[in-house]
Amino acid sequence: MPWPSRKRDKGAVADKKEPDAKIAKTEEETSDKEEEKSSKPPAGSSKSGWKNWKKKESESGGEESKITYCHWLLKSEPESRLEKGVDVKFSVDDLKAQPNQTTCWDGVRNYQARNFLRSMKLGQQAFFYHSNCKEPGIVALVKIVKEAYPDHTQFDQKDPHYDSTSRKENPKWSMVDVQFVRMTKRFIPLSEIKAHHLAHKANGGPLKDMMLFSRQRLSIQPLTQEEFDFVLSLEEEKPR
């Protein structure tokens, strides 16, 4: 059976040493300029949360457009779907079944998403999101266990994400390795996140600019600390 491929396994193994990540420094034209990097490695964990959300806009001293991202949301399809004859299904259960519960996040073929991938730092946490399925939403927490390095599937003609225009000397696409951390205490549906987003947009709140809604098709999205904390705090609430 075809392996999941959207982002999947195959070589993952976190501590395998790769010659290193030689990210091409190409600077492909990117379609955006956002991305900012964080810098503090350990993503903390959260808890508390959103009590400080209000300050975000006012603080940041003088430049508020300098948002720092240190958390992520990774979309993956939990239901089977063929892409060039290969099943791209990769659910959180598939992730948990990997050696070390770790996988390489390959197959990303969008420049903006790739750039975010390249700015990910070791130890940062991300939400594992199920998309294109009956119940879209967040199911688990994962963390970055290996920073960006060339995505080998771009050179594999049999891979659905093969890119004939990419050269080994200067790979266009990158991937990171991510490891399962834990399931969220409950499934956090998109509908619920969206309801909060709409409310925050109207009245202010941490989710008012969440990329899930402004860049709906991006498969790799950054979250601010406030967004991450707020969303995570939802796991403590009763499902509505």
Place this chain on the structure above:
DNA sequence: GCCAACGTTGGC
């Protein structure tokens, strides 16, 4: 399965 959103491609 439909279709809106939106990224990419390519003619000019």
Place this chain on the structure above:
DNA sequence: GCCAACGTTGGC
């Protein structure tokens, strides 16, 4: 560089 055609994503 503009923009229409086209392809993909992903909610519903």
